[in-house]
Structure formats: C-alpha cells, structure tokens
Amino acid sequence: MAEMTLEDVQALGEKTLADNGCNAENAAAVARTMTAAERDGAHSHGLFRLPAYVKGLREGGSNGDADPTVEQIAPSVLRVHGQEGFAPLALERAKGPLVKLAKEQGVAMCGLTRIRHFAALWPEVEMLAEQGLVGMAMTAAVPYVAPAGGREALFGTNPMAFAWPRPDGGVLAFDQAGSVLARGEVMIAARDGHKVPEGTGLDKHGNPTTDPAEILDGGVQLAFGGYKGSSISLMIELMAGAMIGEVFSFEAKETAVPGCPFNGGEFLLAIDPSKSAGGAFLEHGEKLLGKIEDMEGARLPGARRHANRAKGGPVEVSDKVLAAIAAL
Ligand code: NDP
Numbered sequence: 001m002a003e004m005t006l007e008d009v010q011a012l013g014e015k016t017l018a019d020n021g022c023n024a025e026n027a028a029a030v031a032r033t034m035t036a037a038e039r040d041g042a043h044s045h046g047l048f049r050l051p052a053y054v055k056g057l058r059e060g061g062s063n064g065d066a067d068p069t070v071e072q073i074a075p076s077v078l079r080v081h082g083q084e085g086f087a088p089l090a091l092e093r094a095k096g097p098l099v100k101l102a103k104e105q106g107v108a109m110c111g112l113t114r115i116r117h118f119a120a121l122w123p124e125v126e127m128l129a130e131q132g133l134v135g136m137a138m139t140a141a142v143p144y145v146a147p148a149g150g151r152e153a154l155f156g157t158n159p160m161a162f163a164w165p166r167p168d169g170g171v172l173a174f175d176q177a178g179s180v181l182a183r184g185e186v187m188i189a190a191r192d193g194h195k196v197p198e199g200t201g202l203d204k205h206g207n208p209t210t211d212p213a214e215i216l217d218g219g220v221q222l223a224f225g226g227y228k229g230s231s232i233s234l235m236i237e238l239m240a241g242a243m244i245g246e247v248f249s250f251e252a253k254e255t256a257v258p259g260c261p262f263n264g265g266e267f268l269l270a271i272d273p274s275k276s277a278g279g280a281f282l283e284h285g286e287k288l289l290g291k292i293e294d295m296e297g298a299r300l301p302g303a304r305r306h307a308n309r310a311k312g313g314p315v316e317v318s319d320k321v322l323a324a325i326a327a328l
Helices: 006-019 024-039 047-059 087-105 122-129 183-192 212-216 226-240 281-294 303-311 319-326
Strands: 002-004 069-074 077-086 107-116 134-139 160-165 171-176 220-222 264-271 315-317
Touching: 002 006, 006 024, 006 047, 006 315, 024 047, 024 077, 024 087, 024 315, 047 183, 047 319, 069 087, 077 087, 087 107, 087 122, 087 264, 122 134, 122 160, 122 171, 122 264, 134 226, 160 281, 183 212, 226 264, 315 319
Parallel strands: 077 107
Antiparallel strands: 002 315, 069 077, 107 264, 134 160, 134 264, 160 171
C-alpha cells in the first residue's frame, strides 16, 4: 500500500484522465468522485476505477468532452442530456436546478440520460441532503444479476441510495447495491484471491459458488434478500430505465464494451420535508436516528464512511492499482 494525500489522489486522477482524452472539466469532476470515495474508505470506487474510465475513453466510446445540459420538461421534472459522458459532471450540473425546483415545488425529479455511471450513488444523495432535502437515487447497469429463481443475468447490480438531512449540517445516507455484493467487490476478491460470502452468486452451470472467479467467468450474481431484493432490482430497472426514457440493463449490454463504463440512465428524486412536514421534521428525525446511535451493536448506515471522512486523509492506495495507473 502507498500513502497518498487527497490532493495527490485528485491530481493523479485529473492528469491520467486528461492524458487519455478527457477535457479539464470532465477530468476534474470524475477525479473529485474518485477522491471522495478514497477519502470515505470506499476503495472499490476510488482510484481502482481509473483504468476502466481510461479504457472507456480509449475503446468504449465514452465522451471525454461531454457538455451535459439540463432541461425542464414538466413543472417538477428535469432531464439531463449526458452526451455519453461520465456521470460526475452531469450530476454536478443537475444539482443547482434540482435543488431550486425541489424547494419551489416541494418535490422534484431528475432523469439523467446518456450517462456512464461508474461510481457510488451517495455523492448525489448527500449533495441533496446537505441542502436540507431528502434525496433518493437509483441506477441500472449491465446484466450481472439473475432474477430470483433464474440462472440468467438480467438485472444490473442496481444500486439505490437515500439521504436525510440532519440539524448539524450532516446527513444520514445509505447506498447499497441490489446484489449481495457490488461488482467491484467481486472483482477485488477475484484479484486478491479471496472467497466471497455464500449467496453471492452462481457459477456458469447455475451452481452456488463462493469463488469470485467462477461468478465472473460466465456465472451470475444474486440479488440480496432473495425474491424481495429481486423485486427491488426490478423496480430500479423500471425507475432508471423505462420511466426516464432510458435503457434497461439487458438493453445497455447491446452497446457495452466489456470492462468499460456503459451507457444508461439515473433516477434522482429530491423532496423538501419542510413543505410536507413543517419545520419540526429535523428534530423529529433525530429522535429515531439517536435511538439507533445509542443502541449497543447498531449503527447508522454511512457512519463508517463519515468517520473515515472526518480523518481527512492521507489514504492508503493499493500498489497494484498504482502500477495499473502508471501504465496509462
Ligand atoms: P455495502 O454493503 O458495503 O453497504 C451498503 C450500505 O449499508 C452502506 O450505506 C453502509 O454504510 C451500510 N452498512 C454496512 N454495514 C452496516 C451496518 N452494520 N449497519 C448499518 N449500516 C450498514 O455496499 P454495497 O456493496 O451494496 O455497494 C457498494 C457501492 O457500490 C455503493 O456505493 C453503490 O452505489 C455502488 N454501486 C454502483 C453501481 C453503479 O453502476 N454505479 C452498481 C452497484 C453498486 P457504510 O458505507 O457507512 O458502511
């Protein structure tokens, strides 16, 4: 492992992307997302992702010059046209209009289209909660996950995130894949020769396996929580696909280049609870959150990441990851 400051992580991300065809604005936005992931100890979405972003620029048709635009298509509905670029710049551009609309209307949604989302979802819901809003986000992917009882990949690893504002300016946030493990976790386990938990996936013959290499070699991942999680993945496909005029995971596969970020959509929802509940919602929410914080053995989702964030770096980055980046 090598120790790096957050400034070094940002600079390495920006330079590597700029050297490989990203304009300065896109390179900085993607690097901010990777740096935030490293800062929060979410390494599977940190610099580990950089080689695949570069592969997307070189071979996967990702548009390093994307200039995302935001359009209001109904009184409380926005659409972002992502121009086949990486999601971070599209999300940064969506933030201001979405916050403004949610505060005017009480609720506003945003469909991000033609983007390549290759990151965690907590940055976008946290940016909404930091503005006093409740945020929800969902995105599909490419097919890695079989529906409950099935053996063929149909759903993406479909993450869903939620954030709630707190009185001290902090946020509660959860962000979870629809699969037992995120794809990146399966890839890291395969790279490092570790087993994955039972229930993570099936091999290419449809047999349960704890060997990540067998899951990646023609096998499938499984949704968390059996048929209940499978239904949540189904909902995410519909919300981040048909509902915003975008592709399902199995449709995204048609244009996806293996190992590269793929095209798709993201559903974002922002709600202003001061409109629906009045000013007391923050204190009321704290009563519930405080009970979890005070309960032995329990913790709030996001607490691990936020504790890492409070340290402010430096962070440890794998030598293997840095060697792969140096080759770029
Ligand atoms: P985890 O299972 O590691 O964590 C899911 C959530 O549960 C986190 O909010 C985590 O908080 C919380 N949590 C974990 N342990 C506990 C606990 N004991 N008590 C309370 N809360 C807990 O994440 P996943 O592997 O499911 O997903 C990883 C990432 O992958 C996500 O950020 C997701 O957005 C991303 N992803 C992106 C995709 C894409 O296409 N862009 C596809 C699939 C996934 P904490 O972080 O504080 O531990």
